[in-house]
Amino acid sequence: MAEMTTAPTETHTVPSEYGDYHNWSELFHLLNHTYTYCEFSLDENIKRVILFILYLVIFVVGLVENLLVIWVNWQTRGNKSLVNLYIINMAIADLGVMLSLPIWMLEAMLDYTWLWGSFLCRFTHYFYFANMYASIFFLTCLSVDRYVSLTSSSLFWRRHQHRVRRAACACSWVLAASIPFLEVVHMQLVNTGEPICIFMAPFETYDEWALAVSLATTTIGFLVPFPVIAVFNVLTARFLRRTKPESRRHCLLIYAYIVVFLLSWLPFHVVLTLLTLDGNHIILNCTFARFLYFFYDIIDCFTMLHCVVNPVLYNFLSKNFRSKLISAVVKYIPKDHGAPKGAGNSSSTTQHSIVISKENNPPN
Incomplete structure (x- = not known):
């Protein structure tokens, strides 16, 4: 992850003659004790427990939410709307x-010992960064597309x-898959007593x-993406308020898109x-720097909350999505075969239709 790029920045007290250190162990021993003269006494064990809990909660909730979103939208993949595609x-x-x-999660609990070999050292970082960038790019495209779709009367x-949407998605994946090479090319598995996976340029x-x-x-x-997301979401909210004064709730939700992205990413990029x-x-x-190093991993972990919040903001709060979710679930509800032929199925279907109808036609 991104924290690997920051570890050796502690070297501002390290002599410039790296040739004096003839093996990795001596160098990393020196880096680990760069700030030993600072008065700083936060518990690393407590930090590891907090990280494990955060990772576990984000993993379980995010996994379930995003699988549901993919499953429900796949059921209605014939719909070519911007929402379904992005x-x-x-x-x-x-x-x-x-x-x-x-x-x-395991790496944090093992005090950053890497047990999965050199290939996974690079591939795991590549896989994480490629998907992280892709998620941000799709969010940016969605913000622009929403505004253009609402306001444009262009026949083209x-x-x-x-x-255009398919091309935007394809370009987003290609770009997201290319960018991580800048960092991953210098990820190395280094033996410092215990193997660690770290960014190690010459x-x-x-x-x-x-x-x-x-x-x-x-x-x-x-x-680049945040100003685009902020500007186009604000323009969308202003357009809705001007054309539909009763859409205050939708405007608040649009502003929430901006706030969530800002809170998820700004602290991380400032500290990085x-x-x-x-x-x-x-x-x-010195003490402030140690403070930032200590909390960097936790701040980095909080950036992943956007993977948990995105499905809620862009899917579960939508009545249309909830309707599609109910329709998808209804297909797998077993019918009552013990009832007289036709009666049980008719009753079940009627009840399900009522539920779906209520979702699709909410009271004004």
């Missing part, structure tokens, strides 16, 4: 992030909107690589940038 792709990306969590858009250009990766992550994952710049570009207070 939402199912975003859910697949969020599910990919969730599937990487068991390894991060009406005729070609489905092609010593002589390490600072440049770490800064490049950090700035690329922040720019591509936050600085500060830790990357610390030493060679800025000098942080």
Whole structure:
């Protein structure tokens, strides 16, 4: 995960003559004791327990939610609406992030000892970052598409909107699959007494690589998509309030999209940038730097909450989605074969139709 890029930024007290250290163990022993003179006494064991609980809750809830979203939208895959196309792709990306969590959870509990070999060291990080970027890109495309669909009267858009959406999804996956190579190419399995999987660019250009990766992550994952998401969601909310004054609830939900994205990602990118710049570009207070390093993993973990909140905001709060969920579930409800032929099935079908009808036609 992204925390791997920050560990060696503690080297601002390390001599520049890396050649004096002839093996990895000596170097990492030095890095681990860089801040030993700081007065800082938070319990690492408590941190590991908190991380394990957070990972476990996010994994279980996010896995169930995103599987439901994919399943329900797959049942209605003939519907080519923007919601069905972008939402199912975003859910697949969020599910990919969730599937990487068991390894991060075990790694945290093992004090970052990596037991799964060199290939998984690189592939797991690649898989996580590719799906993380894809989720953000689909969220950005959805925000733009929603506004364009509401406001555009272009005949070209009406005729070609489905092609544009398919192309946008394809480009999002290609871009998300390409970006992680910048970091993953330097992920290495290093033996420091115990094997660890860590970002390890060449010593002589390490600072440049770490800064490049950090700035690329922040720019591509936050600085570019967030303004787009914020601007187009605000424009959408203003359009709805102007054309449908009774849509206050929908406007609040749209603003929630912006707030959730901001709260999920801003703390992470601020801390990542500060830790990357610390030493060679800025000098942080020693205790403050240690504080940031200690809580970095927890802040990183909280970014995954967007994979849990996205299905709620974009699916479960929608009456249309709940209606589709009920319809999909009804197909698998066993009929009462013990009743007289036709009677039980008729009753069951009628009851189910009533439920679905209520969902599709809510009272005003």
